[in-house]
Amino acid sequence: MAEKEQIRQELVELEKRLEELSQRATTREEQEELTALKQRVERLREQFVRPVTAMDRVKLARHPDRPYTLDFVSWIFEDFIEIHGDRRFADDPAIVCGLARFHGEPVLVVGHQKGHDFKQRQFRNFGMPKPEGYRKALRAMKLAEKFHRPIFSFVDTPGAYPGVDAEERGQAEAIAYNLREMARLRVPIVVTITGEGGSGGALAIAVGDIILMLENAIYSVISPEGCAAILWKDASKADLAAEALRLTAPDLLELGVIDRIVPEPPGGAHANPRQMAEILDRFLVEALAEIRDLSIEELVDRRYRKFRAMGQYMELSEEQLRALLRGNAG
Amino acid sequence: MRGEGLEFGILMPLFRRKRGGLEPPSERAGVVKTEGVFLKCEGCREVLYRKDVEENLMVCPRCGYHFKISARQRLALLFDDGVYTELDAHLVSADPLNFYDLRSYKDRLTSAQKATGVLEAILTGEGTIGGYPAIIQAMEYAFIGGSMGSVVGEKVTRAIERALQTRAALIIVSASGGARMMEGVLSLMQMAKISAALARLDEAGVPYISVMTDPTTGGVTASFAMLGDLNIAEPGALIGFAGPRVIEQTIRQKLPEGFQRSEFLLEHGMLDAVVDRRQLRDFLIKTLAFMMPDQQRPPASGRREAREKPR
Numbered sequence: 001m002a003e004k005e006q007i008r009q010e011l012v013e014l015e016k017r018l019e020e021l022s023q024r025a026t027t028r029e030e031q032e033e034l035t036a037l038k039q040r041v042e043r044l045r046e047q048f049v050r051p052v053t054a055m056d057r058v059k060l061a062r063h064p065d066r067p068y069t070l071d072f073v074s075w076i077f078e079d080f081i082e083i084h085g086d087r088r089f090a091d092d093p094a095i096v097c098g099l100a101r102f103h104g105e106p107v108l109v110v111g112h113q114k115g116h117d118f119k120q121r122q123f124r125n126f127g128m129p130k131p132e133g134y135r136k137a138l139r140a141m142k143l144a145e146k147f148h149r150p151i152f153s154f155v156d157t158p159g160a161y162p163g164v165d166a167e168e169r170g171q172a173e174a175i176a177y178n179l180r181e182m183a184r185l186r187v188p189i190v191v192t193i194t195g196e197g198g199s200g201g202a203l204a205i206a207v208g209d210i211i212l213m214l215e216n217a218i219y220s221v222i223s224p225e226g227c228a229a230i231l232w233k234d235a236s237k238a239d240l241a242a243e244a245l246r247l248t249a250p251d252l253l254e255l256g257v258i259d260r261i262v263p264e265p266p267g268g269a270h271a272n273p274r275q276m277a278e279i280l281d282r283f284l285v286e287a288l289a290e291i292r293d294l295s296i297e298e299l300v301d302r303r304y305r306k307f308r309a310m311g312q313y314m315e316l317s318e319e320q321l322r323a324l325l326r327g328n329a330g
Numbered sequence: 331m332r333g334e335g336l337e338f339g340i341l342m343p344l345f346r347r348k349r350g351g352l353e354p355p356s357e358r359a360g361v362v363k364t365e366g367v368f369l370k371c372e373g374c375r376e377v378l379y380r381k382d383v384e385e386n387l388m389v390c391p392r393c394g395y396h397f398k399i400s401a402r403q404r405l406a407l408l409f410d411d412g413v414y415t416e417l418d419a420h421l422v423s424a425d426p427l428n429f430y431d432l433r434s435y436k437d438r439l440t441s442a443q444k445a446t447g448v449l450e451a452i453l454t455g456e457g458t459i460g461g462y463p464a465i466i467q468a469m470e471y472a473f474i475g476g477s478m479g480s481v482v483g484e485k486v487t488r489a490i491e492r493a494l495q496t497r498a499a500l501i502i503v504s505a506s507g508g509a510r511m512m513e514g515v516l517s518l519m520q521m522a523k524i525s526a527a528l529a530r531l532d533e534a535g536v537p538y539i540s541v542m543t544d545p546t547t548g549g550v551t552a553s554f555a556m557l558g559d560l561n562i563a564e565p566g567a568l569i570g571f572a573g574p575r576v577i578e579q580t581i582r583q584k585l586p587e588g589f590q591r592s593e594f595l596l597e598h599g600m601l602d603a604v605v606d607r608r609q610l611r612d613f614l615i616k617t618l619a620f621m622m623p624d625q626q627r628p629p630a631s632g633r634r635e636a637r638e639k640p641r
Contacts, residue, residue, distance in 0.1 A: 160552075162572030162580050167590060170600050172551035172571035176525060180557055183526035184533075199509070199518060200552045200571070207522050221509045221518040221549070226576075231431035231511065245514045246427050255426070257515050307526050308487065310519035311480030312426035321420045321449075328443045 011044050046267025051216060054242035057249075058224060060216040061195045062158075065270035067277065068127075069096055069111030069154040072194070075277035076284065077102055077109060083140055085132075089169060092133030094125045094157070095205070097140035102152065103285065108144035110137045110205055111154030114195075127196075128161035131174035134204050138178050141185055150188040150288060153205050158223065160201030175204040182207035183303060186296045190287045192280065193217045193249075193258070194269075209303050210287040211257070213249045214280070215264040219257065220247035256310060260287075371395050373566070387607050396564050396607055398544060401448060404468035404503050405455040408611055414455030414466070417492065418485045422449050426480065427514050435512040442473045450481045451506070454489050456498070460615030461628040463498035465489050469505040471545075476506035478550055479513035483520025486554060490527040493536050499618050500531065500538040504555045507573075508548015521553035528557050537621035539614060542569050542592070542601075560602045560617055563592040564610070569600075 018037050025034045051057045060066075073080050077100035084091040097110045112129065115121035144151045160171055182189065182205075189208030197206070197219030213219065222230075224242035229235040252258045262283045265272035291299060316324065369380045373395025383390065387407065388397040399407070406412035422439075429435040443449055451473040455466050467489050469476045486502065493500040509517035531538055540558030542551070544567035552571050555561070563569060570590040578585055588594050592604045605613045612631075619627055 160571060162576045164577060164581060164585070164589070167570050167572065167577065168598050170556075170598070172569075173556040173600060175552040175571070176521075176554070176556040179522050179525035179553060180529045180532070183522070184529045197515075200521060200549055203518055203522060204552075207526070219515055219518075221514055222511055227511050241431070244427065244429055244431060245511070247515065252515060255514075255516060257519055304526050304530070307519065307523045310523055311483050311516050312424045312513075313480045313484055314422050314424045316420040316422060318420070324422070324443075324449065328440075328447070328449075 007044055011041065014041050014044065043266075046271050051268075053239065054218075054245075054248055055224065055239040057216045058218055058238075058242050058247075060268045060270075061218045063268060063270045064116065065273075066156075066195050067269055067273040068114050068116070068156060069109070069194070070113055071273055072111075072154060072277055072280065073098070073100065073109055075274060076281045077107070078104075080109065083143075084136070086135035086139060088132065088135055090130075090132045092125075092130050092136060093123055094127050094129040094161070095133035095137050097137055102150075102288075106147075106149050108140055108149050108151045109154070110140055110151065111194075112157040112202075112205070114156060125161060127157045128159060129157065129201060129204075130161050130163070130166040131169040131171050134160075134174040134178050137205050138181055141182065141189075145185050145187050148187060150190065150292065151185070151208070152284065153189060153191045153208060155191060155193045155197050155202045155206050155219075156195030156217075157198045157201045158196055159198035160204065175200045178204040179207055183307070184300060186300060188288060188291045188294075188299060189303075190284060190291075192262070192284070193219050194280075197247075198223065207303070207307065209291045209299060209306070210259050212260050212262050212280075212283055212287060213252060213258045214262050214269060214276075215249055216268050217249060218247045219249075219252055220245050255312075372397070389607050394565060394606065396544065396566060398471055398505065400446070400472065401453040401468035401470040401503075405453060405466055407607075408459055408466050408468075408501070408503075408614065409455060409457040409464075410459060410461070414457035417454040417456055417465075418488050419449065419453075421481045421484055423479055423481050423513070425512075426516055427512065429512040429514070431512075438474060438512070446470055446472045448473060450485065451476045451478065451510075452482045452485050454485055456492070459499070459501070459611065460618060462615070462618045462622050463496065464501060464618075465493050465496075465498050466501045466503070468503040469550075471505040471507075474510060474512075475508075476504075476550070477508060477510035477517070478506060478520055479510035479517045480520065482510075483517070483523050486520075486524045487527045490524070490531050490538075493538070494527075494531055494534055497534075497536055497623075499622060500536065501541060501614060502538070502554060502558075503541040503543060504546040504550050505543045506546055506548070506550040506555075508550055518549065521549050524554050525557060528554060532559075537618065539617060541605075541610070541614075543567050545569070547571065547573050556600075559621065561600070562603045562605050562613070563595065563601050564607055565592055565604050567592045569595055 021034050080098050080100040082098040096113045100109050112127045113124050114127035115124045191206045191208035191211045193213040224238040225235045227241040228237040249261045265275040269276040369378050369383050371390040374393035376392050388399045425435050448470050452469045538558050540555050540561045542555050542563040546555050546569045574585050595601045596604050
């Protein structure tokens with residue numbers, strides 16, 4: 001971490017100068033220098049907070065300025081028309097769906113939506129969908145299937161909403177049904193984990209042909225805090241849980257759960273969301289190109305085999321099995 | 331995949347049905363292992379003769395409370411004459427993340443195996459029920475909370491694929507706290523893997539009945555447990571996505587009595603039926619008469635009485 005130490009020393013010096021200058025800056029030149037200096041300090045700070053531990057990445061994945069689905073939509077897609085409601089109960093603002101154009105081609109976009117300010121966050125329920133959100137997403141995806149349009153899904157949720165109303169309306173059923181139906185949708189699906197891949201609530205719109213993941217996104221069966229509370233009986237051990245859960249993009253690539261990591265701008269996606277969108281755009285183009293010429297049968301079969309292969313276990317020989325049973329009995 | 335199962339049903343007939351009751355589990359078989367002649371009912375707090383409860387399929391004769399039973403007892407209870415061939419018993423966890431919290435995952439696995447006498451949180455049996463060829467899986471709640479990791483996911487997927495191949499009916503009896511944390515995101519992916527296989531079974535028109543028992547929550551509910559052609563549950567079972575404690579923390583209120591219980595789900599349209607354990611086998615056989623091909627159908631029972639009171 002010599003590089004990091006260097007940045008730290010430079011930061012200390014620059015901050016000292018910034019302090020002095022801001023005390024006495026009166027002339028125009030001094031003001032300009034001050035602005036330039038401020039920018040330089042900011043950039044260095046971003047570099048300095050580059051993630052090292054899994055928990056660093058968890059924090060970046062949850063950064064309130066991180067670009068969300070509608071941000072990506074505005075930078076990557078054209079002619080977006082949002083469609084609302086599950087035609088059963090309500091419209092869930094925690095998931096957005098819409099028709100759009102991607103480099104000219106008609107496509108369907110679906111994704112979790114968080115908010116950038118308090119009011120928005122509340123309106124979006126912090127990106128935690130209820131059953132109607134998942135049902136809306138599937139309704140939209142079936143529309144894509146009907147008109148043979150590819151689907152782009154963006155995943156960023158702490159998890160499915162754990163509330164009374166969500167349970168009453170069948171949160172588990174809504175998720176389960178999406179998993180089964182997405183597995184057999186007869187159109188290409190490109191999934192991007194953009195922020196928090198919060199367990200079943202994330203997976204419910206994340207079954208696809210190519211799974212991309214932003215560099216500092218996370219994807220996990222449970223939040224590090226939840227895991228720590230259960231296994232360590234202490235939520236403050238979240239940093240240990242975050243390491244143990246292997247929830248970062250490089251971990252997931254190694255475990256065969258995702259296909260590609262999308263690099264983020266220095267400091268993270270929030271530091272330069274526009275640049276993030278440009279990078280992601282290139283990856284989306286490439287992903288779609290990879291699967292678009294497959295026949296529908298090949299595509300669906302490939303998707304089946306992809307998820308079929310996930311998981312790691314041991315197959316014992318009959319002899320090993322008997323030995324294990326004897327050992328456990330003794 | 332064929333022929334890899336050990337012939338447990340034949341070589342080790344631990345739980346043959348007898349006088350309509352269940353034999354006590356072996357020394358190693360967890361859940362209902364309590365020494366002594368008496369047993370306290372968790373439903374009505376009554377002290378009962380253990381023998382009476384056992385003969386009543388571990389249902390309280392006074393209040394109908396359903397005690398948890400082991401996976402082996404469950405399979406013995408459902409298959410004809412309690413006989414089945416176990417499949418995929420040789421699949422065991424590989425600890426893919428090398429997971430360590432206050433204890434190592436390896437250590438947890440070994441203790442769970444010793445305490446329950448089974449190697450994983452689900453057993454697969456192949457045999458017949460009411461004469462219909464069937465693959466029945468039962469989850470073992472005493473095995474790390476019946477949690478689903480790679481092995482459970484693989485065993486369920488193989489059972490589905492086998493049902494697809496043989497066109498035997500698939501019945502899965504769930505009892506699970508959800509996905510297994512110690513296998514991280516790989517546990518989560520089992521939900522997608524199983525659901526994808528169930529899509530194929532659905533297309534092939536092979537019946538799948540999901541039976542939820544106390545408790546069925548998290549990733550198991552949010553995948554195969556809610557995807558049956560019929561989703562049924564034993565009375566009083568806790569069934570949900572989020573656990574009650576998590577919900578209470580979210581809404582900062584106590585939950586009402588009966589919330590997320592079978593009867594609550596039935597009322598909210600989430601279950602086809604709530605079925606008493608003592609009628610479960612009969613219920614399943616009758617539904618299979620509807621779903622299975624005609625040439626496999628045994629004669630009707632001749633019984634005409636209504637088995638359940640209207641709600």
